[in-house]
Amino acid sequence: MDVMPKWADVVLVPLFSLLLAAFLSALLILAIGESPSEALSLMVQGTLLRSAGWGYMLYYTTNFIFTGLAVSVAFHASLFNIGGEGQAMMGGLGVSLVCLFIPWPHWSLAIVGASVGAAVFGMIWAGLPAYLQAKRGSHIVITTIMFNFIAAGILNFFLVGALKPKGSMDPATANFPASTHLPTFEDMAQLLGFEKMFRSAPANVSFFIALLACVAVWYLIWRSPLGYEIRALGKSGPAARYAGVGSVKIIMITMMISGALCGLMAINTTQGESERLILNFTEGAGFIGIAVALMGRSHPLGVLLAALLFGFLYQGGAELALWTKIPRELIIVIQALVILFTGALTMMVRAPLERLFLMAWRG
Amino acid sequence: MPGTIHGIIGENGAGKSTLMSILYGFYKADAGEIFIDGQKTLIPDSQAAISAGIGMVFQHFKLVENFTVLENIVLGAESGEFLAPSLRKARAELAELAAEYELNVDPDAVIEEIGVGMQQRVEILKALYRKANILILDEPTGVLTPAEAGQLFRILGRLREEGKTIILITHKLREIMEITDTVSVMRRGEMTATVKTSETSPEHLAELMVGRKVLLRVDKTPAQPKHQVLEVSRLNVVDEAGVLRLKDISLNVRAGEILGIAGVAGNGQSELLEVLGGYQSATGSIRVNGSEIDLTGSSSDGQSRRARGIAHVPEDRQREGLIMDFTAWENAIFGYHRDPDHQLNRFLMNNAAIREETAAKMARFDVRPPNPNLTAKNFSGGNQQKIVLAREIERNPDLLLVGQPTRGVDIGAIEFIHKQIVALRDRGKAILLISVELDEILSLSDRVAVMFDGQIMGERDPSKTNEKELGLLMAGVISEARK
């Protein structure tokens, strides 16, 4: 049945997609008169050869792990959650309410509270479209994307209004109290006696929560009866109906888990990095999560690796912006090429690879 | 050979469909050549097949439901930029064809409003309109009543007289014997024999197909029915479109007997199974072992039915009974996955134990290959069905619902499946069998009920009836249903 061995499908396809994207990007950079090899070395230097570079990369990676996992979980039920942006925004609202209005004695407690707040808000925001899909048949793609706009509106409403400190120009909440601030990698390195490691980089303990989430999602999907039902519904609706797996219930639960994961992204950005709620803190991570899930084949390990790649691209892109004249738009194009090839065009790469393998089989 | 009907028979997975797909340009052959009228012909795609004079009537019709007959016939063979001239031309040609081959169809009828027999004629006309000289029919009688099948065979005979070559793919030995001139037997991708039909017998063909002698009748002792297990009374089902699918169905099944329900597909049997299986709401009453079952409430689902001792082998194992992308061991607990036996603790399943148990089950049910880690789609139809059957029978249910137990299953496996069903009966369980195969119903059942148009048309003792009588009941010509 399967033409290619699994390892080839999992390793070679993304690798070739990546190389294709890299090749096109190199052409683009050449076309505007910059050197692709220099650009690459800048990206590697600024990201992998500096501890602060790692600190930024892992910060982005944390976001992408959460949103990538969220999209993956929904994928397993054949649901396409493109509302990650909105769910993360609501998660941010949850985090800031928890951090601003509950006096926390220590960050370790605050992060638990904030995680609950983020997850619950994200859950509600994904639960509404899920209900509309499950009960009313409104297509989840349409509703989740619409809910992104509504979330943006709600966030703005609060940040221009109730949550904004009087007299502040910025549409943002007040700074969270110091007791809620999460230890960054810099703080942790100092504890271990390394001065000047991860200097001012935003990566923080929520990275480890993201890793925990990977493990939890793996157990959920592949080991739990709930995950079994989620996958069953995703693979075959009629079969799930036959077995008595309630689609309404599973759609609701899956989307709420997905929304909770998206919401959790906010502990990284909002509690961990900006230490207050700002507008547009999601930075499109909800959408990147789709590419991450596609590239990671909806498996937590794959999601982790893909999130690292996209973290590298984001931090590398910042380095390009800092030290070259490559315009911002082109950097976005390069990132988009990677998304396009690894996410949307995998079939384009897979088909020729399959042919190659077929030829190899026959000798 | 022009003017002949050639049968191709073989077990499922023997390569019949693959061979035909190659002829019609869907697959490319790795090696070998195709000769038509002595000419070597390359068929890279279906367009080439059509221009080489090959016409194909698929098992599942490729018709646009809401187009008219005429539009469907013209579709893909339009003669110019505008549709109207094509349609005019087609109408004239269609009239000629209809007269020539006695294929009368109303060109302006909408496909979804005509019967399956008519739809099949449209498919044949489509092929003829494209000047097909070789007509390939894939399992053409699967959806037809015996009478409709008879009509089809008359049409095929007429086409044979006109000098067309007809290739008939089927797994029904009776049809091969009835209409073909020559027959080829396929087994495991190889053509094992080509014989003149007049010089062979069904037993011989079956042996060629399977590679060993097979029993075509089921050995069973007379039933010894005991207490009532299933009592259905005045069951009504209205589907989403508001059509009444089941009309006042009443029946009962006792422990230790098999009630067979015969009928042409689409006369309410599926709905009956769905209601009993818990995923179709209905009005009326169903009692199992004397206690009433909830038919509409929120607890009416497959899991609640299983809890009441009802096991269900669904009609379509690939759509419902199995998840094709799941492994065998995952499928082996499908529907019972919440059972405490399969749980390690509240949150995790005991995958290792399930695997082990599945391997044992697969050995008992002779599933090949007996590898629980293989995905369902990699098993042949018969082995898939055995996985479903193993899952449902091994739970030791009081009532087993079985729909089309041997559809698309090879002859060797049919024998095994039939034996399992009879063995369950002999253990004193109640079995409700639904099948469109009259042979199967007649050989397995202890009582036979016939469904037509959502009603039970009558009940017969299989030893005291015949296909002709049942055929009349199935066609709704005679009826004992309450009006």
Add this chain to the structure above:
Amino acid sequence: MSFMKSIIGSAAALALTTTAALADPAIIFDLGGKFDKSFNEAAFKGAERWAEETGGSFREIELQNEAQREQALRRFAEAGSNPIVMAGFAFADSLSKVAPDYPDTKFAVIDVNWLSMPNVRGIGFNEHEGSYLVGMMAAQASETGVVGFVGGMDIPLIRRFGCGYAQGVKAVNPNATVIANMTGTTPAAWNDPVKGSELTKAQISQGADVVFAAAGGTGVGVLQTAADEGILSIGVDSNQNYLHSGKVLTSMLKRVDIAVYEAFTAGNDLETGNFMGAVGFAMDEHNASLVSSDMQAKVESAEAAIASGSISVHNYTDDETCPAVSF
């Protein structure tokens, strides 16, 4: 092998360029991008003018996301850029974290004038006063007594524009109607000329015949539509009168370019503390035919009165209310 070599080679080249960049000034543009025809572009123009006049070079970055604010600041500071200029109030927070770490680097930040740090120069603008002046102009030019305001992203700063504008309108014609619309609630609203155009059409249908765009790149669409539909428009930040000569009534000037130019010119001698930049309205050959000397005199006398303190324009961000218009 040769690939590795070229990586190492270019890494060395990079090391060289970073040291060579010592003491070059740097500018960080906000999310709208430097070609927004408005705020960021004005800052860019100031930097360009400095580069042309002195032959010097400067580093620049257009931010892609919030996390890059602090990163860009630190990376430029570490690379030795001095001074580092930021365009936008959103930098206030990052800057207050970063500035103490680099005491030898001078920072200048536009639209922020409440930080007091020894190495930071804050440049604020009284946008409500500039807007008041163009509001007076709008009310005088309007024949219908209905004027429009199209804001970019709905934030207090833009409401300050709108509120000052409405007060100016009411000062001339107390019965005038001011229609205020915001383009959106996300930063995308700074760059949505199509939506700007729609809003303008909507305002025209309600009778507006002068419309003031305080919306960054979105304003391009507002001005275009106003010109197409034959009504007057008012530009913002830079002098945008030239965009549609004879159809742009005036532009509310917020001399960001001057602020950047001055910071770059001062170099390491940049004076720190909080300052107010210049605001005003633009008069040139492109709008001479639209503004009568009478109108101009009236606005100029108001400008003087504001300067002397005899007219006080309410600042929305003081108490987040506006007496003249509701948003």
